[in-house]
Amino acid sequence: xxxxxxTKKATESINSRLALVVxxxxxxxxxxxxxxxxRNSKGKLVIISNNCPPLRKSEIEYYAMLSKVIVHHYxxxxxxxxx
Numbered sequence: 001x002x003x004x005x006x007t008k009k010a011t012e013s014i015n016s017r018l019a020l021v022v023x024x025x026x027x028x029x030x031x032x033x034x035x036x037x038x039r040n041s042k043g044k045l046v047i048i049s050n051n052c053p054p055l056r057k058s059e060i061e062y063y064a065m066l067s068k069v070i071v072h073h074y075x076x077x078x079x080x081x082x083x
Contacts (some may be wrong), residue, residue, distance in 0.1 A: 014074065018047070031056055038063040047072045 021027050028037055037043045038060070046064050048057055048071060066073045 002042050031060075034060060035063060038067050038069060041067045042075045043067070043069045046073060047074050050075050051076050 020069055028034060028043075034043070034046060035078070043064075046060060046069055048060060050073065052060075
């Protein structure tokens with residue numbers, strides 16, 4: 001019971017922070033733009049939704065590792081995270 005509350009609060013916290021980032025306007029969406037950002041070492045954090053295809057996910061993680069960017073796996077779809 002306690003673990004469910006903790007995960008719900010964590011999800012709400014991540015959702016509210018995502019909304020703040022979207023409001024600020026300093027983000028990129030999409031596979032190609034994320035790879036371009038990682039190649040140029042301009043990103044700080046990559047959030048990958050759980051419906052991302054495995055091959056793309058591993059490629060993004062690889063480029064993130066090379067450019068020393070933090071990767072967060074989001075337990076929701078990309079559409080749910082922004083709303």
